[in-house]
Amino acid sequence: MSNPSELELSRRGVLTVGAVTAIGVSAPVLAASENATTGASTPTIPVSFEVNGKAEHLSLDPRTTLLDALREHLHLTGTKKGCDHGQCGACTVLVGGVRINSCLTLAAMHEGDTITTIEGLGSPEKLHPMQAAFVKHDGYQCGYCTPGQICSAVAVLDEIKRGVPSHVSANLTDRPRATGAEMRERMSGNICRCGAYSNIAEAMAEVAGARA
Amino acid sequence: MKAFTFERATSVQDAAAKAGSVQGARFIAGGTNLLDLMKIEVETPTHLIDVNGLGFDKIEKTREGGVRIGALVSNTALAADMRIRRDYGVLSRALLAGASGQLRNKATTAGNLLQRTRCPYFYDTNQACNKRKPGSGCAAIGGYSRQLAVIGSSDKCIATHPSDMAVAMRVLDATVETVDGAGQTRTIPIADFHRLPGDTPHIDTNLKAGEFITAVTLPRPLGGEHVYEKVRDRASYAFALVSVAAVIQRDGTGRVAVGGVAHKPWRIEAADAAMPQGPQAIASRLLAGARPTHENAFKVPLVERTLAAVISEARAA
Ligand SMILES: Cc1cc2nc3c(=O)[nH]c(=O)nc-3n(C[C@H](O)[C@H](O)[C@H](O)COP(=O)(O)OP(=O)(O)OC[C@H]3O[C@@H](n4cnc5c(N)ncnc54)[C@H](O)[C@@H]3O)c2cc1C
Ligand code: SF4
Ligand code: FES
Ligand code: FES
Numbered sequence: 098m099s100n101p102s103e104l105e106l107s108r109r110g111v112l113t114v115g116a117v118t119a120i121g122v123s124a125p126v127l128a129a130s131e132n133a134t135t136g137a138s139t140p141t142i143p144v145s146f147e148v149n150g151k152a153e154h155l156s157l158d159p160r161t162t163l164l165d166a167l168r169e170h171l172h173l174t175g176t177k178k179g180c181d182h183g184q185c186g187a188c189t190v191l192v193g194g195v196r197i198n199s200c201l202t203l204a205a206m207h208e209g210d211t212i213t214t215i216e217g218l219g220s221p222e223k224l225h226p227m228q229a230a231f232v233k234h235d236g237y238q239c240g241y242c243t244p245g246q247i248c249s250a251v252a253v254l255d256e257i258k259r260g261v262p263s264h265v266s267a268n269l270t271d272r273p274r275a276t277g278a279e280m281r282e283r284m285s286g287n288i289c290r291c292g293a294y295s296n297i298a299e300a301m302a303e304v305a306g307a308r309a
Numbered sequence: 310m311k312a313f314t315f316e317r318a319t320s321v322q323d324a325a326a327k328a329g330s331v332q333g334a335r336f337i338a339g340g341t342n343l344l345d346l347m348k349i350e351v352e353t354p355t356h357l358i359d360v361n362g363l364g365f366d367k368i369e370k371t372r373e374g375g376v377r378i379g380a381l382v383s384n385t386a387l388a389a390d391m392r393i394r395r396d397y398g399v400l401s402r403a404l405l406a407g408a409s410g411q412l413r414n415k416a417t418t419a420g421n422l423l424q425r426t427r428c429p430y431f432y433d434t435n436q437a438c439n440k441r442k443p444g445s446g447c448a449a450i451g452g453y454s455r456q457l458a459v460i461g462s463s464d465k466c467i468a469t470h471p472s473d474m475a476v477a478m479r480v481l482d483a484t485v486e487t488v489d490g491a492g493q494t495r496t497i498p499i500a501d502f503h504r505l506p507g508d509t510p511h512i513d514t515n516l517k518a519g520e521f522i523t524a525v526t527l528p529r530p531l532g533g534e535h536v537y538e539k540v541r542d543r544a545s546y547a548f549a550l551v552s553v554a555a556v557i558q559r560d561g562t563g564r565v566a567v568g569g570v571a572h573k574p575w576r577i578e579a580a581d582a583a584m585p586q587g588p589q590a591i592a593s594r595l596l597a598g599a600r601p602t603h604e605n606a607f608k609v610p611l612v613e614r615t616l617a618a619v620i621s622e623a624r625a626a
Contacts (some may be wrong), residue, residue: 139312157314285545286409
């Protein structure tokens with residue numbers, strides 16, 4: 098990351114201070130950690146995409162994932178990093194309306210794409226119906242998985258509407274319906290450490306029912 | 310992650326030529342396997358060629374009455390295609406049993422075929438692994454091998470191929486179409502695509518350096534009942550311990566391939582021929598010569614039981 102954000106800098110600053118008091122070395126600590134993440138000579142690459150309706154132009158180390166571009170460069174920290182390996186769904190965002198794990202894709206692979214994060218779905222003044230339903234049904238405890246859950250849930254209802262079948266669809270050629278079993282299977286890529294699953298399912302059922 | 314340079318490919322010819330000639334260059338499609346492995350430095354490419362702008366994202370009819378699936382068609386788009394759902398149901402079922410909704414939206418047909426093993430020691434760079442580091446040994450032999458192979462393994466590697474999709478493609482006799490940097494095209498039957506580990510477990514497939522997969526072709530529909538049964542440690546979002554892909558005709562004949570047991574999707578002619586004789590006859594032919602470990606011996610009876618479930622499901626349909 099050649100353009101460390103203020104956020105990154107301040108966090109690293111804190112870490113460096115900690116390290117200094119612990120081992121009594123000053124400047125080299127920061128230099129070493131900078132080198133470890135930037136590599137000496139990787140050229141940055143330009144990438145432009147639209148995030149929540151706003152055109153963004155970045156110049157990034159090619160290693161930057163879409164997740165890190167959103168959080169560390171655009172300061173859209175609603176999207177969360179859980180596992181960073183495609184296993185938990187905390188980083189789920191919509192690209193062209195389709196849900197993906199933003200941790201397992203490079204920002205540079207999204208030139209020209211249209212990205213929606215939890216910040217773009219709704220605002221505190223004007224919640225997306227799925228956000229409102231999560232609030233109403235207590236679809237969270239700590240809230241860490243919630244942005245990913247909500248983005249995923251919105252996309253799941255769209256996938257059902259578009260007729261994408263699932264592992265639990267009894268007949269492959271029938272139109273799938275937004276049943277509890279269908280929604281639970283389709284949400285299996287979003288893990289909740291707090292176990293808010295049943296309330297998430299209720300929130301989704303309410304939105305699905307209201308739309309049907 | 311190690312540093313690399315990055316380019317967006319604009320021509321398949323240039324991309325293949327570059328991948329074949331630049332040391333350490335790799336294609337990236339969905340990125341869901343390659344980036345995962347790059348983060349832990351199991352994969353360390355020096356140059357990435359993003360192939361997502363090249364097209365190859367259509368599912369078309371072939372002159373022979375089958376379908377040609379573009380290499381970049383996503384796993385979701387493939388599973389949801391009405392022709393696949395109707396005529397090749399085993400393939401839709403296998404795809405939908407794999408990974409998660411988010412991952413299937415990104416994962417591509419070619420990337421899925423080329424995904425690497427989930428052997429835990431392959432992922433742990435502190436451990437000996439002949440697949441990751443040729444000649445270093447195999448920590449899985451005598452180690453934690455519950456998920457690993459029971460047949461076709463070698464004393465160098467007992468890993469399995471983790472793809473669900475590939476097992477269905479094996480039962481459907483799919484063909485992989487490729488082009489290389491010189492513009493040469495070729496077709497590889499899926500049976501010859503993945504390799505057994507032998508003495509070279511670091512080589513997963515018979516693709517040459519820089520060879521680009523353009524499509525996977527399926528022959529004419531087979532009819533019959535299509536079943537994919539996946540047995541795993543939880544009901545969703547887990548790799549197979551054992552999976553069975555089968556196409557079964559009304560008279561009980563048919564064909565079957567098994568996943569989770571070998572370094573490639575496992576299919577044996579004699580087992581296909583034994584289909585009308587039932588699960589025990591089929592399983593004994595499929596797994597003749599199996600060499601399970603102490604920890605994964607359960608897979609042998611599990612294959613037979615899964616076959617029994619598949620056959621009764623096909624009958625009930
Ligand atoms: C948490 C998790 C759970 C999963 N669960 C399952 C599961 O249950 N079942 C299952 O089957 N899979 C599962 N997967 C694996 C997933 O299916 C693969 O990661 C995916 O299919 C890889 O496709 P990709 O397009 O993202 O490949 P990439 O990561 O882009 O590429 C993989 C490899 O293919 C090469 N490549 C890509 N395209 C081409 C081409 N056209 N020609 C030549 N080479 C090419 C790349 O160079 C790379 O070496 C899981 C993955 C994760 C992270
Ligand atoms: S089984 Fe294969 S992949 Fe696993 S440790 Fe042994 S050599 Fe590596
Ligand atoms: S952070 Fe991306 S799936 Fe866990
Ligand atoms: S609300 Fe805490 S992880 Fe889901």
